[in-house]
Amino acid sequence: MSDLCAGRIVVITGAGRGIGRAHALAFAAAGAKVVVNDLGAGLDGSASGTDPAAEVVAEIRAAGGEAVVNGDDVADWAGAQRLIATAVETFGGLDVLVNNAGFLRDRMLVSLGEDEWDAVIRVHLKGHFAPLRHAADYWRARSKAGDPVDARIVNTSSGAGLQGSVGQGNYAAAKAGIAALTLNAAAELARYGVTVNAIAPSARTRMTEVAFAEMMAAPATGFDAMAPENVSPLVVWLGSAQSRQVTGRVFEVEGGRIALAEGWRHGAPADKGARWLPDELGPVVDRLIDQARPAEPVYGASG
Template structure:
């Protein structure tokens, strides 16, 4: 195998199925040695099995690549440590971390339980944090020892985190938090040779199979399955390669054959009276700001 990730060691969380599996296979096809992390849970987060991770690793090896597995829970400190340490033990280094693991427990806000809120925030947001912390500490140590990494992190947000999604308050909050985490990690870890970006993918996975149940085609020749998870992987692989040098703190949407650089919160229209506002005057000022600004994009499902 050879390609733009030749010689790199890549760790993909949640790589037993869906997007993570597609990423792991494409990294391997592009020459990377891959650590396949998956705890093997059901869509609702229940159960555990090593089979999904082992199956993907076997698929990589059958195609001539190198792979190792880590089946710990990345939303627990010891599981995150196991995943990073597996890369170091098996391949002697870690170059790219793809944070992908997650699941959903969808419910309208007023019906959402505390357990459902905590479970989704734990896996998505805490899982990203723990993996970033462990890998970041390793890369910082490498940089301080004079071995400056060319490290890459690709976090996984969602359109739900960018715009909101009706019936997914917990998931939307977690995915929005990942954007904030990405911006901070990019700013803090850049000095150690680490670039950190995020993607907001749209693809057919176990989490989205109801929404994307129908095969989507594009005009002109053979049908194109726009919801195939493998469509997202080329962007992830490029961001995880040395070729993405200088690209950090960015968020990209990926769906089918479409890539979009997201333009997040920026300072927009403002009004400054040079003194404290009187509440009676605030309304006119706010409406003036709203007239000068573009309308927000609606939440999904609204």
């Protein structure tokens, strides 16, 4: 147990299993009061008939912590509003929102159906925006009332969103959108005392255990680099008062490794000072590419 987040009130979406569960337990161990949100859905978002959030809450309470279950759909506007209200009404406020919920419906683009696209974009991208929007309303109202606000949002992007991932066009697009949303929210919410960051984690979860079974298998002995629990220390720190100077950043996290993703940057321009002719542009583009850093490879791309 530590007191890094003592008394802080934290909402975590998709916290019934995997990385979200690890976040909930880690925040509770750091002294936070936790709203554990989970629909109990299957890997593809279908109903599973289980209540993993209740199990996580029971585990936190058994260890002497404070937690409550929320079963709302985070991509439903009213459901996301109820989720934020659960924290305020149960614990008296809100300090941290960790957006983590999501599922997969993987297909190559030529096989990807409209429903599979819509479902993944909805749960990941809208499922980040809707809780963020209602949390921002709460913090803005407090700030305008003259109350001190020292709040945090931690979003969950992915390497797929930063570099792309073959067979995951819907997921990659959603996760790229989350990274951009993080930058926007950091710029817009700073005036209210809110920082916004994102993580791009690599860990063994239901979403990765099939695609990366061999690479992500737990070792017989030694450090388990793919354990979901490795991701949570950074998220807990980002949710603490110590991180107030850090905002608008995306961190890659895997095992004991933490890196800051640099994202899109302006490259050196070629400026003619007038409109280019199409026939002129071949060597110009070649020169720009030669001057630029090599692009990161898309996950799963051959050669």
